[in-house]
Amino acid sequence: MHADTITFLRKILTDDVEARATIEQIKNDSWLVPNTPPALSLRRKMIDKNNSEAQQMEYCTTEKRRRLEVLGMTD
DSSP: OOHHHHHHHHHHHOSOTTTSOOHHHHHTOTTTSOSSOOOOOHHHHHHHHHHHHHHHHHHHHHHHHHHHHHTTOOO
């Protein structure tokens, strides 16, 4: 486990009631409130990339078909 995680859990799980973190302290702890937005997972990035490529391919195919129709070169 990461050291920050252990520190966070110790603040919550201590037996000493006076030393235990309050709900407000827990909500505002840096472990729960990251400074940066969460990054997309690699799998999600690949899905987005593949969808984008598929959409571009579909657009190109549709556009080529339209041009051929204008020229009267389709069935």
